[in-house]
Amino acid sequence: xxxxxxxxxxxxxxxxxxxxxxxxxxxxxxxxxxxxxxxxxxxxxxxxxxxxxxxxxxxxxxxxxxxxxxxxxxxxxxxxxxxxxx
Numbered sequence: 051x052x053x054x055x056x057x058x059x060x061x062x063x064x065x066x067x068x069x070x071x072x073x074x075x076x077x078x079x080x081x082x083x084x085x086x087x088x089x090x091x092x093x094x095x096x097x098x099x100x101x102x103x104x105x106x107x108x109x110x111x112x113x114x115x116x117x118x119x120x121x122x123x124x125x126x127x128x129x130x131x132x133x134x135x136x
């Protein structure tokens with residue numbers, strides 16, 4: 051299973067009834083720190099979820115990090131998060 055697949059599975063499990071987009075943006079970081087040949091080092095994640103309503107930006111980010119887990123996060127160089135409520 052790829053990192054992209056693992057990210058999607060973790061997010062879909064934690065954020066039911068949400069709109070999730072996971073984009074491997076690694077190629078645009080070629081030559082920069084953390085780039086890995088073959089990709090899956092830099093990601094853009096967008097989630098629209100009703101459960102984010104009333105949560106601070108920090109709380110939303112923490113929820114995503116918790117959903118992904120330390121093992122997965124430790125194998126990714128960078129994640130750009132766009133987290134909105136419905």
